[in-house]
Amino acid sequence: MRKKIIAGNWKMNNNKSETKQLISSINNLLKFRDNLRVIIAPSFTNLESAVGYSSDSFIEVSSQNVHHKTSGAYTGEVSAAMLLSIGINIAIIGHSERREYFNEDELLLFEKVKTTLDNGMEVIFCFGENINERRANKHFDVVSSQIKNVLFKLKDSEFKKIILAYEPVWAIGTGETANPTQIQEMHSHIRKLIAAKYGNKLSQSTPILYGGSVKSNNAVEIFSNKDVDGGLIGGASLNSEDFINIINSI
Ligand code: PGA
Numbered sequence: 001m002r003k004k005i006i007a008g009n010w011k012m013n014n015n016k017s018e019t020k021q022l023i024s025s026i027n028n029l030l031k032f033r034d035n036l037r038v039i040i041a042p043s044f045t046n047l048e049s050a051v052g053y054s055s056d057s058f059i060e061v062s063s064q065n066v067h068h069k070t071s072g073a074y075t076g077e078v079s080a081a082m083l084l085s086i087g088i089n090i091a092i093i094g095h096s097e098r099r100e101y102f103n104e105d106e107l108l109l110f111e112k113v114k115t116t117l118d119n120g121m122e123v124i125f126c127f128g129e130n131i132n133e134r135r136a137n138k139h140f141d142v143v144s145s146q147i148k149n150v151l152f153k154l155k156d157s158e159f160k161k162i163i164l165a166y167e168p169v170w171a172i173g174t175g176e177t178a179n180p181t182q183i184q185e186m187h188s189h190i191r192k193l194i195a196a197k198y199g200n201k202l203s204q205s206t207p208i209l210y211g212g213s214v215k216s217n218n219a220v221e222i223f224s225n226k227d228v229d230g231g232l233i234g235g236a237s238l239n240s241e242d243f244i245n246i247i248n249s250i
Helices: 016-029 044-053 080-085 096-101 106-118 131-135 139-153 180-198 200-205 219-223 240-247
Strands: 004-009 036-041 060-063 090-093 122-127 162-166 208-211 230-233
Touching (some): 004 162, 036 090, 131 139, 180 208, 180 219
């Protein structure tokens, strides 16, 4: 059975003391469950402290980004090996904000994914259509090519280390969520795509998260879809009670 995953993407929020406070209040409310992974993604500067603050809990810590090269003259950048050396084993790659504001294209995203996997880390890979693509009824095609152009270049053994996160761009930070039918039909489409490429077994074991305005009042409905294995939570992950309510909804 696939494990459930709730991941909090903190984006560019929380300084060091806020990071400590938020982790400690999540920890106070969090109950261990065997089939559940809880991941948080603070900013680079707070990753090492976050690992320390969550050492007595089952919370896992992910980075929000990673550089595509192993090392070298890339001023201001952070490599996968650096992350690993402070206890970070997961990186978010392909978030729509990185694609849009930092011009990350699929060639670069593939390099990032590959380098991260080569370092033995897991990847939370984000993708999703924008509003114009949805209105033009191109969302299945867009998502298919986003997955094929990056993830389907991987070997089976590499693909196993990927957590997929379907995040329709029009639902991120907007308060507007895809409805359960839209979510389930896309997740099922993705699972079929994976089955056609890597076989049914791997497809059935691959986690597919939904992201985009998941809140405590819509989480139950979203997570009740059979191909939804959890959520990537932005805004609502910044408040411990909201985040815990979402965790308890799965
Ligand atoms: P949101 O962000 O929950 O604030 O919409 C989701 C994300 O960007 O991963």
